[in-house]
Amino acid sequence: EPEVTQTPSHQVTQMGQEVILRCVPISNHLYFYWYRQILGQKVEFLVSFYNNEISEKSEIFDDQFSVERPDGSNFTLKIRSTKLEDSAMYFCASSEEGQGYEKLFFGSGTQLSVL
Amino acid sequence: AQSVTQLDSHVSVSEGTPVLLRCNYSSSYSPSLFWYVQHPNKGLQLLLKYTSAATLVKGINGFEAEFKKSETSFHLTKPSAHMSDAAEYFCVVSGLKAAGNKLTFGGGTRVLVKP
Incomplete structure (x- = not known):
């Protein structure tokens, strides 16, 4: 079965630093998503x-967050100035349609740890 | 608005015995409902989905779920647990296409299978 791949699997960064989380969706998919799960909480x-x-x-996705599809294969999530509360597991997803x-x-x- | 409640955060079963994972949902329209499973260090994998066809839905690995509108429930069952079923299970409701196909996750149920 085709897979969505995410890199890196773990990312450690200092508070205030920028991070970019990378995803390669399935090639014929048209819809792309980011979800996250803070430890002990629901997937959001x-x-x-x-x-x-x-x-x-969502409300979480404020001006510190941005997404981009820089080429035909990658889908990225950027956090401009990370905060401690951004520490979470970030999931990328894709689908053929958005029905x-x-x-x-x-x-x-990608497990993001902000120190 | 939509929400999902998984009634058990942890379920422990013996290998070969039935598994029941409970899920109740709230939605202001006819929902699409899913069960996803997450094994350690793996992505979220779709087990099954309900999309207003048959109310009893069969999924992969012997799992099935029954949609009961009167009870707003979508419980997941398997007649005989296997060691490989140890994982975390998420009940999920899907939003409308106009809302960006947003998924709303339950809190998850972690399943432990004892030999």
């Missing part, structure tokens, strides 16, 4: 992306 939606623009974003009922494929996540 951050942002969805289609046709080179954000479809929807709301089809399958999202998730990557194995």
Whole structure:
């Protein structure tokens, strides 16, 4: 089965530093997503992306966050100035369509630790 | 608005015995519902989905779930647990396409399988 790949699997950074989390969605997929899970809490939606623009974003996704599809294969999440509370597991996902009922494929996540 | 409640944070079963993971949802429209599983160091994998067809949904690895609208439930079951079923399970409800296909996750149920 095709996979969504995320790199790195672990990222440690200092507070205030910029981080970029990278994802390679499945090649024929058109919709892309970022979710995160803070330790001990629920998986939360951050942002969805289609046709080179954000479809929807949550309250968490403030001006410190941005997403980009810089080429035909990568999908990145940038945090400009990390805070301690950004420490979480970040999941990238993709789907063929955005109908709301089809399958999202998730990557194995990037564990971000902000010190 | 939509929400998902998984009634048990941890479930412990013996190998070969049935597994029941409970999930209740709240949605202001006819929802699409999913169960995802996460094994250690792996991505979220779709077990099964309900999209307003048959109310009893069969998934991979012998799991099935029954959609009960009157009870707003979508419990996951398996008749005989295997050691490889030890993982965390998430009940998920999908938003509308107009809302960016946002998924809302339950808190997760961690399953321990005893030999």
